Amino acid sequence: MSTQLVNETEAGERAKKAPVRVAVAGATGFAGQELIRLLARHPYAVITVATGSQATSTPRRLPALARIWDGTVVPLDIAAIDADVVFLALPEAASADIAPALLASGKRVVDLSGAFRLRDATARTKWYPATAALPDGVAYGLTEFEFDAIRNARLLSNPGCYPTASLLGLLPLQRAGLLQPGADIVIDAKSGISGAGKAATDRTHFSENHGSVAAYNPFGHRHTPEMEQSLGRPVTFVPHLVPLDRGILASLYTRLVPGTTAAAVGAAFERAYADAPFVRLTGDHLPEIKHVAHTNFCDIGWKVDEAGGRVFVVSVIDNLVKGAAGQAIQNFNVMCGFDQRAGLL
Amino acid sequence: MSTQLVNETEAGERAKKAPVRVAVAGATGFAGQELIRLLARHPYAVITVATGSQATSTPRRLPALARIWDGTVVPLDIAAIDADVVFLALPEAASADIAPALLASGKRVVDLSGAFRLRDATARTKWYPATAALPDGVAYGLTEFEFDAIRNARLLSNPGCYPTASLLGLLPLQRAGLLQPGADIVIDAKSGISGAGKAATDRTHFSENHGSVAAYNPFGHRHTPEMEQSLGRPVTFVPHLVPLDRGILASLYTRLVPGTTAAAVGAAFERAYADAPFVRLTGDHLPEIKHVAHTNFCDIGWKVDEAGGRVFVVSVIDNLVKGAAGQAIQNFNVMCGFDQRAGLL
């Protein structure tokens, strides 16, 4: 019985009578469709409107979601969005453009783009030039580490898929003071092709990826500053495309403060995630993408080389769920005072 | 909100207070794990025991289901099964052996094997020699066509994965009298590798299947008599393995009674599935496996050649859900008087 899995909060009780009215802008992309799929069965939310990514999109149905959500995706028109909370699954320039107006009209916003992730103005101008400024009330939505900020956020900036997997694997050790200061942190991430987006390009052609693996953007991916912001130190990050549809496996390599034991590493993880319903620790039985596909779980395993002072961490997520739509809803739940797990199990 | 998707029946209301106690025998196979995954969040059921497939299995956890179901799979011991309904996800000889005793003790049984699917004693002896006889109260669980029998079943014999996809695509036309008597019916089915089972064999090795397709058992697969029983006429059936994990696409070829229009074919499908929550008709926009993976839907599309008197039907399911565990739960819901969709959306 699922009832044991979600605690009915006071806010949840209220929402059963008067569900939160939510809108999704950008409902036809991969993350947008996943949002619709999840929100359609959310116990406390009702979708009032779903839009395409442009004012000129033609109205359309989502056949893959027939019987799950049978509404029509309409052209993007901010003025016509009637909702308490608006999810933006748009390119970052569109989010940067639209979010301020939505906030001004009193709506809360959950933005899945990178537009509002970087606090440092210089970095933000470099990587997200369309973002004029960070609005008040913005929170970075790495749920497991930003719970209190998220609860009160007006604008929730949902983390990137690579930072989600990588930070969940590194922050417990960093915050416990176990990572050797100054040591290199190498993040080698493997992502399914849905991470490259829905546009048909040479890069997303089946024949380019079947039977292949490709590294891209070494030292130059814009998720790097996002990770460095949370960790407070530099990282070496290289993403790779692997021939599967959904999922990320992040391989994390660095050094520990001399004398750190495997037991201390395990304890740091256990402590960090004692109350986290979506993080599953697998210890030295390393996790695989398969186990988290189509779920909001992040599975984390690790191996410590005590003699050599090295640690290797593996963190896996579904890039469209915990790396995008699922975490967005998890954050929405926190913002509304619901059980984090509502609609996600 | 999901509440709109399931109608609370009277039986459902009762079960919210006193959930139906269910057991799963054979919980470590592909279908068994899918059963556990689905039953763990079923609103009206509670898993009282999950067993391996043999009395000698060692107790074990199911790490892939951590946080979804954290119980222990124990060795198979019929005497120790305390449940109202027992799901059997066992090899057919084991089911044939065990089911009678469970029935005798007053339990209702949902059997996912082929042991009790064939009514004709000669055919059954040939294909399922371990089955001594069909018990009273057995129903064939093709939910959309056997609703009334299922409601009262003591022993529910869940259909094979290939028959589920094939029959749902053919029965509406057959029952409407649109299929030309005597014409060949060719069923060319493509299945993901999970259909070959969890045992590690040359046939299930990754390198044998990646980049390949293989036909097997032409004219000789035991799902053939199962389809012929429901259709009341012979079929030519050849299954194929395709390099994906989950899903079946059945391509169905036959001839129509002369003069049959495309409109008549469409009407027959619409009529057959007017009240079927898990069948989605896509008309001449042919369905694909991707759209039903990880769901209990069967999507059906078709193309009629009016001039030539031919019809081509495509039917797709997830072999582990609608083709096994999902349909089993759909049948369980009918047996218990719940909304068919409970626990399946």
Next chain:
Amino acid sequence: MSTQLVNETEAGERAKKAPVRVAVAGATGFAGQELIRLLARHPYAVITVATGSQATSTPRRLPALARIWDGTVVPLDIAAIDADVVFLALPEAASADIAPALLASGKRVVDLSGAFRLRDATARTKWYPATAALPDGVAYGLTEFEFDAIRNARLLSNPGCYPTASLLGLLPLQRAGLLQPGADIVIDAKSGISGAGKAATDRTHFSENHGSVAAYNPFGHRHTPEMEQSLGRPVTFVPHLVPLDRGILASLYTRLVPGTTAAAVGAAFERAYADAPFVRLTGDHLPEIKHVAHTNFCDIGWKVDEAGGRVFVVSVIDNLVKGAAGQAIQNFNVMCGFDQRAGLL
């Protein structure tokens, strides 16, 4: 030692001193690159020029072929093509447009498009409207059945990928008079995604195909008239896309003349391919795509239901080799008097 595999013909001996000068038009597509790859190591040919598919293409290298062929692909300019034999791997309208001029200038042409495959003017006008007329000296290049015509061809029209696999599986039985006249012939073909071409479209996106299978163009694919032309009778043909890169498996279903034995079927295949170096018969051990990928082989297996009068044939090829570039070179070898196998082993 490979020497045992190719018989040095008189023409081959001559060509070792003065190799045949070949050109490839359309060298950047899947089939074009495969042509370059194979011709670059052909013992009797030398590539004099390789062009893109348009006069406006920019000159470019083929990095995937570095060290195999390091030439430059230049814009298409018929006047500048200096060669004895020109391979056209172009869209059919371009082939229809260009081939006559090349023939007029005395060159021999091997065309991989469908422009010149259909002899019947009505059918050709329907399916290949850009083709004004069939030039003199055109031969249909199904090597195993058209050897004599190919030897003297000025314009070699290379078969489609689906017809190659399907006809090689059916013609031996049809020509031996074993197929029941009037019976339906169902051809259910499964193709890798490279068959959908190199253009990036929604249809070729990785995420649309991974974990999926899709039927397309039922009753309406233009390879149907091509098969019907060679067989002299109608067929029901439906192609499917399966999640792999290269290869076709054709499943062929029909009825035999009453009384036909399995032995007679086997004998017909053996007789038809006694001298065919690229057809491998596997009997009732059904062949798989994996065994022919990256080769010019066509593997054929079958199963006869003597009592029921049915036959099921499986035929597999690599769609880019035996279904395109490889068969084109096999035909080129025949045209030039070389051993069929030259450059293909």
Next chain:
Amino acid sequence: MSTQLVNETEAGERAKKAPVRVAVAGATGFAGQELIRLLARHPYAVITVATGSQATSTPRRLPALARIWDGTVVPLDIAAIDADVVFLALPEAASADIAPALLASGKRVVDLSGAFRLRDATARTKWYPATAALPDGVAYGLTEFEFDAIRNARLLSNPGCYPTASLLGLLPLQRAGLLQPGADIVIDAKSGISGAGKAATDRTHFSENHGSVAAYNPFGHRHTPEMEQSLGRPVTFVPHLVPLDRGILASLYTRLVPGTTAAAVGAAFERAYADAPFVRLTGDHLPEIKHVAHTNFCDIGWKVDEAGGRVFVVSVIDNLVKGAAGQAIQNFNVMCGFDQRAGLL
């Protein structure tokens, strides 16, 4: 024309008249079959015998190689091996056991196992305990760096697949003195499933790998000491399985001596491989597995962060060709005085 691709050496001229007699022990595994496939068309070699991996294997054909090599694989019997050179594609304990006797009888041996790769007795005893001692005349077959030793080798120890990809990407920089002493070297390698061997296990089941990625053996893989031996310094190596059949992509991360320019890195690679026919340098256009599958090429690309002193190198090979059978034949060619490329293009 292929003639331009292989220089006829004096030894090659002789071998055309009297080909080198080669044997393959372990011909049914993945690497063994690839050896047979390549040797069957080698211009200067003739296969005299192919054996299984045990004295008790039953004689069998290799259907996948029909028409390429139609011999019979016989049980392993050293005394019956009549050949000049013996390729061993056996488990390392079998190689360790057999090789000395073959050498004693005057044969030259090419061993594809790890039995004779480690020179340090302590390391060898730990990782390959079945190897009693290194025979005289053993050479480590990383062709591009050990040419002179290989030429005179009696026992050629073919490198592991991971060391091949990794060392070819690192040694040019290490030998040029560009790698910062003491800096960590992280090797994150992604391998196709054929690397896990032909045995059917849970690990090689299709359903375990499709849609998944898995790291394994962190800090504990026996290819680590092999890499450290060639580099003369420690490395952090973690292999991963990715859902494809053939190929390895090694991602190599380390630091450069301060002040090292991108130009210096490029020059070091160019210099190291000026005469290497099977290494293709792609600069900052990073190579992908797809481009080397089914070839003996190693493609290497890189990116230098001059300001940060970091270098990232990507090296890709086909694990069964350059990582096993292909490199073995390349070494065989060097041992015999043939062009390195003979039989490999």
